[in-house]
Amino acid sequence: MNSTQLELDFAREYERVGIEKPVWVNLNDTVTTVGRDPLFSGISIRSTVPATLAVFCDAMFNRVLHTLFENAMRHGDGLSEISLSFEDRQTVGVLIIRNDGIGIPAENMPPVFAGGYGKHTGLGLFIIQSVLGLTGITIQESSENTEGTSFEISIPKENYRYDE
Helix, strand or coil: CCHHHHHHHHHHHHHCCCCCCCEEEEHHHHHHHHHCCHHHCCCEEEECCCCCEEEEECCCHHHHHHHHHHHHHHHCCCCCEEEEEEEECCCEEEEEEEECCCCCCHHHCHHHHCCCCCCCCCCHHHHHHHHHHCCCCEEEECCCCCCCEEEEEEEEHHHEEECC
């Protein structure tokens, strides 16, 4: 794919950000749906996210997870597993997404969310940050070493709930 096509694809994707009103999505159902993509058939996607956890977010939240999973596949040489967990902290809920790939080199850490940074289009994490930011959700890379990559998605208390 040439750079012009990549830029057009990005423009199409980015123009959809914020078009639909935020919605409540069941996080576990979203993980399951995204994980069924044949692209991810060669890896294990393991979630300990509570089955009743719902998040108030942009309707494109599934693209957030898909892009994170796809990036792990594309850049995580030796990747075999992606795991998701949720922590209810004092002021936020944190969705933690870890993979066991090669990790992001320390010298690449700061700009991973900058538009145009990276090995493919360099726009995926930029779009993710924009999508999440519409409802006050933030994301940061939180790996502690070069074995695997971890992202923490911080969700304000008012943006998540446990449905019955």
